[in-house]
Amino acid sequence: MIRVGQKWVLGMGVAWLGTLVVAYQMGGESRVAGTSERDPVRSQEAFLSKGGSGSASLSEFNETRRLGTENRFVSFAQTLGGDELARILPELTDKMSLLQVQSILKRLFEEVNPGPARRIARFELIGRWAQLDPEAALAHIADLSDPKMRHDLRLKGIEGWASQEPAAALEFALEAEVELVAKSKEAVKAGFAKTRDLDSAFKFITSLASDANPEPGWTVAQGVEALYQNDDQAVILWVERLPPGEVREQAVVGMVNQWARHDPESASQWVEEHADPATLDGN
Numbered sequence: 001m002i003r004v005g006q007k008w009v010l011g012m013g014v015a016w017l018g019t020l021v022v023a024y025q026m027g028g029e030s031r032v033a034g035t036s037e038r039d040p041v042r043s044q045e046a047f048l049s050k051g052g053s054g055s056a057s058l059s060e061f062n063e064t065r066r067l068g069t070e071n072r073f074v075s076f077a078q079t080l081g082g083d084e085l086a087r088i089l090p091e092l093t094d095k096m097s098l099l100q101v102q103s104i105l106k107r108l109f110e111e112v113n114p115g116p117a118r119r120i121a122r123f124e125l126i127g128r129w130a131q132l133d134p135e136a137a138l139a140h141i142a143d144l145s146d147p148k149m150r151h152d153l154r155l156k157g158i159e160g161w162a163s164q165e166p167a168a169a170l171e172f173a174l175e176a177e178v179e180l181v182a183k184s185k186e187a188v189k190a191g192f193a194k195t196r197d198l199d200s201a202f203k204f205i206t207s208l209a210s211d212a213n214p215e216p217g218w219t220v221a222q223g224v225e226a227l228y229q230n231d232d233q234a235v236i237l238w239v240e241r242l243p244p245g246e247v248r249e250q251a252v253v254g255m256v257n258q259w260a261r262h263d264p265e266s267a268s269q270w271v272e273e274h275a276d277p278a279t280l281d282g283n
Helices: 040-049 058-066 069-079 082-093 098-111 116-132 134-142 147-162 166-174 178-192 198-207 220-228 232-241 246-262 264-274
Strands: 023-026 029-032
Touching: 069 082, 069 098, 069 116, 082 116, 098 116, 116 134, 116 147, 134 147, 134 166, 147 166, 147 178, 166 178, 166 198, 178 220, 198 220, 198 246, 220 232, 220 246, 232 246, 232 264, 246 264
Parallel strands: none
Antiparallel strands: 023 029
């Protein structure tokens, strides 16, 4: 429950401010968070040069700079520890083509020893595959013999799919066996929170208020809460431009619930200027 009009906040916490523009130094170059692409090789070089833990030295790491994307990925999976690998691989997979993903998956089992590093690398590749061709990725997962791996990779595939096509991913999640539906829905939310296609994301959120919503339990407010963690400023501007009505009222609730966790004073001020505090009572 949150009553922002009286500046009452329950469940205050710390939330990521996804689009605050903050200048910072990385690998000897000045960059702006939220506005510049990071070079995964340069960012990892900076991490290692500052004493990052793991088995790869800076000199060893520099050798990978002469390699192509596929060879870099495999080299990282062979030499980096779990934390380092989880830090750098998403930036590499984000730019991969479908053919690269499938090729590297094959190489993982030929060139990387079993263990946590190979598992992390495999999950990143499956997430990217599901972004590019969800049907093929999920069919590949369904054919796996290991039940635990099949279950976990299926959720990763749904998450990747939802970052591109949340409505389709949600429909798929709801068709799962009863015991898998709840986790599948959470995977959709996790993927949706990472989407870069904000226009499609806002259309999807709006659809949650209609009779066409495939999952009435997932409301506009919940969709806004998930997207707020991705790009708070874009969400605020979108909500301000919504016409009066059910969608706007629910969107305000979801946005303010998240906003008040890290900045209740600004959230309260926004409500006083842009919304009726009474609409938040009981939410």
